[in-house]
Amino acid sequence: MYLTKLMLNARDCTHFQIRDAYAVHKLVYSLFPVIHDTNRQRILYADKGTDQGYRFLLIQSQAQPHAPVSLAMTTLCIGDSFWASDRYYFEAVLNPVKRNPATGKRQPVKGLFPVMKWLVENSLEWGFSADEQTLQAFIQNTLTFEKGGKEYCFNRVLFRGSLTVTERAPFRSAVEKGLGHGKAFGFGLLQLSPIV
Structure with a gap:
């Protein structure tokens, strides 16, 4: 990588x-x-x-x-030794969304507490546990642009904190593939620094 x-x-x-x-x-x-x-x-x-x-x-x-x-x-x-740590500091800009069960469409998660809860709940699927004591979320301006005559709109949240790896293979896969939606437009990169 x-x-x-x-x-x-x-x-x-x-x-x-x-x-x-x-x-x-x-x-x-x-x-x-x-x-x-x-x-x-x-x-x-x-x-x-x-x-x-x-x-x-x-x-x-x-x-x-x-x-x-x-x-x-x-x-x-990035060599294999980078993945040896159990804990990392992290930063990521994500597009928190949930699927509406009635319509099947993705809807943005809004509000500081709901977006933090969204990350904590999803982190387990991604092979890590976000430390709720260090977790910070900064709701940023909505990202909008036009492509082919259609307007695209993404809610943008900057997350920072520390995490503990709970399952190494899903964690590495999540880091390599990115987190959440909007990855082609600057979302989902989990920036990591090992905690020694």
């Missing part, structure tokens, strides 16, 4: 027409021209915002990205 830090300056943002979340999606996926089955080889990314004139993107992938020489990019390979 690879973790890539991509730094975009103002010229890069103009050149790649980075105006909305869909433009970021197109740029990230353009770095992986040989991947056709994105469900098998998931590309996850997080838009970390702007700092000192650069827009930072963090990208996780099974294949190494190939970027134009003009882009400032650093890629690391």
